[in-house]
Structures are given as C-alpha cells and as structure tokens.
Amino acid sequence: MTSRRQMLQIGLTGAALLPIAMYADAWAGAWGAEPLYTEPLYMAVFDERFPKSRALAGELAGPFTPLAAVRGDVTALWYHDLYFAWRKRPQPIAGVTSAESLFCLELLARDVGLHVTRRQVVDAKLVSWSIGPSARRAGRVPRTPPR
C-alpha cells in the first residue's frame, strides 16, 4: 500500500502529478498528521483511443497504481471492477478520459459518496480528473450494505 510519504514523493516527480500531491495535502491539512493518506488511488483510467490519455494517466498514476483502459464507454470498467471495489470501500481513482466517461464515473461515484475533487481540461477531447472522498467526508463514506 502506498504511504503518504510515497504518494508525496510520486507527486514531486513532475508537474503533471501536482494534483495528486495537492489532493494528499488537502487530506492531510484537514485531518492533521496521520489519517487519510493511507488511501492510495485504486486505479487510473485512460481512454485507449487517445495516446495522450494513456501517457498522462500513466504519469498521474505513478508506479504503484494500476491503469485501466476504456474506449469511451465505462460500462465494463464499472460493472466488472469498480462496482465491487467501491462496495468494499469507496476508494479514490483518477484518470484522463473524455468528459462523457468522467460524467458517468462521477455519477456512479456519487452513489458511494465520492466526489470529483479535481477536473482539468487537457484538450478538446480529454479531461484530467480525480475522484475521491472530500476531506470532511473521508472518514465516514457510505457503504452499500451487502444484500
């Protein structure tokens, strides 16, 4: 599991990773010295139709985070993976995708109490983003109970 120190080290390796560092810092600022940075990114999502998306998502993810590919449609990613992951624990994710893909993930994230915490237009087709618990909510994100 990535530690806060590791995450910040990753964040300091390049300007493209600054948002991750800011994210971690925002958590740390809200919660004091210890708590939230123990939550690494669960995955970084990219759109394999756009080479730039893969490159930026790779930078965003750093060496410890799995990359997940979509081609516009996020159905399979959510249905086969994120659905189960977020049922266990709503974990932060990030990505560089189309705005439409982000929109779907944003609304699915709402269901487990996660927000878009960063949104930055890359170009006409891509947006770079992070989804996670807000600082205040991070300690008590809702969990979907088992059926």
Next chain:
Amino acid sequence: MARPLPPGVSQRDFSQALRQFEAAVGKEWVFSSDEDVDLYRDAYSPFWNEPDERIPSAAVAPDLVEQVQQIVRIAGKYRIPLWTISTGKNLGYGGSAPNISGSVVLDLKRMNRVLEVNEKNHYALVEPGVSYFDLYRHIQEKRLKLWIDPPDPGWGSLVGNALERGGGYTPMRDHFDAHCGMEIVLASGDVVRTGMGALGNARTWQQYKYGFGPYVDGIFSQSNLGIVTKMGFWLYPEPEAYFSGTVMVPRHDDIHALVDALALLLNSGVVQGTTSVLNTASFGPPDPELARIRVGSSTSDLERYMAQKGLGYWTVDLPFYGPAKVVAAQWEHAKEKFSTIPGVQFRDGASYRFPLSQAELEKIPNPVPLGVPSLATFAIGGPFSQGHMWFSPIIPMTGEAVIEATRVFEQVNTDLGNPAGALPGLPIWSFFARAFVIIYFFPIEHDVEKNRRNREIFRRLVTVAADHGWGEYRTHTAFMDDIASVYSYNNRALWRLHETIKDALDPSGILAPGKNGVWPRRLRRSNA
C-alpha cells in the same frame, strides 16, 4: 450556492427534524453538509449558475420500510417537504434534485434488495434502490433464463423508472405496464400493498395485477401520494432469437402507408419491441450537400438525393423477439405488409441466438435491446457532458401526425428566430402501445443566456403542442407546472381531482409538493 431551509420551516425546527431523522436511520445516513447535499443537485440543471436552481436542504437515506415510516411522520410533524429518489438517475428530467428548494431528499438507494426472482413465472420483486444493473447482475449470477428491460442508460432504478412511466426496448418496454403489485408508505406512515398484496399472505402478488376492488396503482406513478418501497415486475423469458430488420421508403408522402403498416404490426403483436421512425436525412453523418438541400431545396430534391445515396426518405427498424422460426416468419410477414409501398427497400440487420457468451455480448455495440443494461449511450458523442433535457410529446400513430408535428415544431423554431435546423431531428418512438412519443433533445449549456433561450423554446413548444392536441408524457421538474397547465379539460378537472386526493392522503403536503403540477393545499398558488 447557499443551501435553503425548507419553505416555512425555522432553522430550529429543521435542526430538530434532522436530529430525529438521525435517530431514525443513524447519524451517518443523514446528509446536511454542503458537500454531501451537492451530490443531490441536478447534474443537468437547466438553471446552471442561476438562482432558480432547485437545491435540497438535506438528504436522508433509510434502509428499511419502518425507517421510511418514521421519516414521513417526522416530516409531517415539522411540515418538511420530502423529495423521494430511488437511484437519482432521472437525467434529463431533473435527476435527483427536488421540485422545490429546501426539500429533504429521501434517498432510497440503500433499499436495494432483490427480494424475489421467479424463473418459472418470470417476475421479480425489488426495492427502489435496485438498479437495472443490479437485477441484471443477480439474474446473471444465478444463471436464470430471464431478461430485464433496461432503459438507456441502465443505471437507474426499476421502481423509479417505472413510476416515471419510462420505456425500454424489449416486449416489456412499457415499464409501468410491466409492474405487478406495489408496497407504499403513505404520508400518514401507514403501509399499503396493492393488488393481491392486500391479502397479506398473497401467493400471487406478482402474478395478478388487479386484486379486488378499485385498482389504485396508477395514482402512485408520476405522483406525490406515497412512497413506493417495493414493486413487482414481469420479466421476459429469455427468447431463443432476436432479429432486427430495416424498412426504407423513398418518398416523403410514403410516411402514411409506412406508419399504417407499422401500426398494424405493432397493434397485432407481430412487432413487440420498440421501433423508431426516422427522417433519414436528419440522422446521417455530416454532409454539406445534404445540409444545403434540406434548407433551400424542395422535398423532391431531397427524395432524389436520398435515392442517389441508396437510402430511404423514411426509415423504420423493426425488432423481433421469440423462437427463431417465429421471428423469421414475422419478418417475412412484415415485409409483405410494407411491400405495397412502391420502391420500398428491406435490409436484414442484427441476428442473435441466445444465450450469448460474454465475449459475444461485448462485441455488440448497443446491447440494450437485448435486455443488457449499458452506459454506452454516453460514449456515442454529442454534448452530453453539459447535459440535456427532454421534450417528449405523445402524438397519434399516424403519418399525418408525424408530418404535422414536424412542420409545427419547425415553425415554432423559426418563429423564435432560430436558424432552420436548430431543432434536432425528430426520432419518433413506439415506447408505448398505440401512440408515438417524440423525444426532443434540448442541450443544457454552461451559458445562462442559452439556457434561458432553450427554456423559452421549451415552454413555447408545450403550448403549441397542446394547441394541436399533443401533450407530454413526462417532463423535467422545471416544467411540471407548464405541462400540467395544458391538461386543462373542463377547468382542470383532472388536476382538481388530483388535488382532492392529495389533500386527503397528504394533508400536511409533505410528499414532493408540486410534483407533476400537483400542489398540496398549503402551497397552491391560489392560497399563496
């Protein structure tokens, strides 16, 4: 954006109510911080960056029917309006945001139990938080030979979509019609079961709709008379085969014979899934020459152009479900019915035998007509990122109505000073039996003036449609009063009846005040 209090409720009473909600459902399931409540804003609000956006004051998420009962009793005590959502995905019609600011969102997403799925009699009983994906997953995991009928997209609630009278694509496409039995919490906190459910120990709650005595299920759809906490649905037995055939006719005036034959096939049950009638020129890829012909040339010029391209002026896709031999015979029968139209063309489309493997399924661009929920609709391109709302009038299933509606709505567009073609094309759907529904796409933009303009066009379309005898089947919360006002026969007799029932069942007026234009006595304009 500042969060409002419920109308007429003091901060002190509101705080007390929130504490009582917390006692009922647990503190972690009452949401009152800005960041939590923001999650319930309409992702597609037509009031983007305007003070008229409807903002909730808080949200509460019960897990049990008993908790819903407690919540409505607390809300009644403090006269706090509750806006019930199931999964909150009613996009294009208001999403999860309330009809009036300050409402507390009653979020039923935790009530997500699949209570029963019966493979032999083909039905399910579910709670409101069960999405189409949830029920699909349940059926797949248990390897049941059953289909659901998801709308597009499929992340919404079966209960929510059926109560809003949404539509899908398979033979179970009319979602309210496909329901069988409800459990409802009334504003008093009383729990009612409809149909055979009133027996208490019913063994046919999901098999016979009507029970004994007045059939009341309809008054709980598009309604603010109760909170539906369970609902039964008839499911479609997995068919042996699916086939899609396309019919194209060459001339503008062929629409009459085309729709006549289509209506015969639909109303006689030969075609059981949703079809759409398309003006082919409106839905192709960008084509400058076609754009020039559409604006400046005659209908015959357009007919010639489409013929040169090997396309029809009008196109209809016909879906068939059932035994393979029957499906093939139905397509042959359909072709016979359309073959009286000179120049008609037929094309064979997708053909599948079931069950499909996961690998086969993943190759299908749009699996929704095969009962498989998907979000792929968001990936087809278009201005989805900033949102949309739907204008969706019901028109007769006749060629005359298609022509007239096209002409009238284009004229409204021109009268309002918009360029020709500013209104999107008219996909005309058969989501419901016996009538067409037109689904207009109105973009939501991050531009206050454009949104105001679109709202103006929308309201104008509502009144012009009503003047021609067409009414909307469903609408965004922003336009519910507008739509209700045109259902005005005999001095609004139907809405006066709705208000009478509302006042009897919900005298404190706490359940979704104003939903679909039905206001409780204390909030009616005549009492304001």
